[in-house]
Amino acid sequence: MEPRRPPWVAAEAIRQVATRFRHGAGRLPRPAWRRWVATVAGGYVALVALTLGLVAAARLAVEAGVLAWEPAFLRALEARSPLDFSAAVWIQTLGTDITLLLVVLFAVGAAAWAGRPLRALSIVAAYLPTDLVVRLAWLLWDRPRPDLILEGIVAPGFASFPSGHTAKTVAVYGILAFLWARASRNPIERAVAAALALAITLAVIFGRLRMGVHWPSDIAAGALIGGAWLAVLAVALGRGERGG
Numbered sequence: 001m002e003p004r005r006p007p008w009v010a011a012e013a014i015r016q017v018a019t020r021f022r023h024g025a026g027r028l029p030r031p032a033w034r035r036w037v038a039t040v041a042g043g044y045v046a047l048v049a050l051t052l053g054l055v056a057a058a059r060l061a062v063e064a065g066v067l068a069w070e071p072a073f074l075r076a077l078e079a080r081s082p083l084d085f086s087a088a089v090w091i092q093t094l095g096t097d098i099t100l101l102l103v104v105l106f107a108v109g110a111a112a113w114a115g116r117p118l119r120a121l122s123i124v125a126a127y128l129p130t131d132l133v134v135r136l137a138w139l140l141w142d143r144p145r146p147d148l149i150l151e152g153i154v155a156p157g158f159a160s161f162p163s164g165h166t167a168k169t170v171a172v173y174g175i176l177a178f179l180w181a182r183a184s185r186n187p188i189e190r191a192v193a194a195a196l197a198l199a200i201t202l203a204v205i206f207g208r209l210r211m212g213v214h215w216p217s218d219i220a221a222g223a224l225i226g227g228a229w230l231a232v233l234a235v236a237l238g239r240g241e242r243g244g
Contacts, residue, residue: 021112021120028117036118036240043232044129050228051133051162054221055141058161061217062143070215074148081210085150092207094200095169100127107176118240119179122233126171130229134164134222149212156213163214163222169204170226171233173197178234 061067083091093099104127111120138159145155177197181190205223208214 017109017112020115021117023115027115032118032240032242035242036121036236039236039239040125040232043229043236044133047129047133047225047229047232048136051137051225052140054162054224055137058143058217058221059141067215067217070217071146071148073216074146074209074212077209078149078212083206083210085211088207088210089154090207091203092165092211095165095204095208097131097168100168100172103176104172111179118237122237123172123175123179125233126175126230127168130168130171130226131164133225133229134162134167137162137221143215143218146212146215149210154211154213160214161218161221162225163205163208163218165204165208166201166214166219166222167226167229169201170223171230173200174226174230175233178230178237 058067081088104123107123108120111117111123138161141161142159143161145160147155174197177193180193184190184193201223205219209216209219
């Protein structure tokens with residue numbers, strides 16, 4: 001009989017994290033789950049409504065010529081930016097899907113290992129539902145990407161409004177900063193957490209604009225969507241972990 005092969009280290013780590021998550025979820029009272037789920041569900045309905053409103057408002061603004069200043073803004077940013085195109089590409093990678101997924105997986109694992117299931121789920125919720133609502137907006141309005149910087153060579157071939165990078169960056173790094181700040185009693189540390197999240201968000205925003213792959217209004221809408229969803233998740237966590 002051949003000796004049994006030892007399990008992969010990665011598989012064993014995932015199994016242990018999943019076990020910790022189940023144990024933490026089992027200890028959480030049902031009212032805590034209900035409060036969290038109800039807040040997240042209601043908040044997501046409101047987020048979808050907000051997104052639909054932003055799409056409608058932006059389309060009207062484009063048709064009315066209210067956003068006619070945006071091409072000049074992108075050209076001015078290209079001419080006056082202290083960072084070149086290559087640097088912009090690098091700094092915006094903080095908000096790409098690959099980077100965000102790695103950050104989310106690590107943070108979810110840490111939260112699950114600590115026996116905090118609602119925190120783990122909130123971190124997942126900061127990414128996935130945000131991505132879905134952005135894709136919904138893209139389906140509703142196929143706004144062309146800018147083609148002013150290097151003739152739009154790096155611009156994706158799908159809709160521009162809103163900025164998914166911005167929305168997910170605000171939500172993901174925002175929820176991590178919120179958890180960090182809430183866990184600390186030191187006001188300086190709380191300020192550091194908020195400053196880091198803000199710095200990362202601004203870096204991603206600047207990188208996307210400098211690359212010329214989004215209009216400024218795309219960025220503004222993405223930030224609003226991400227910020228609104230972050231507020232919902234913060235409230236849901238507060239309600240779910242209250243007494244739980």
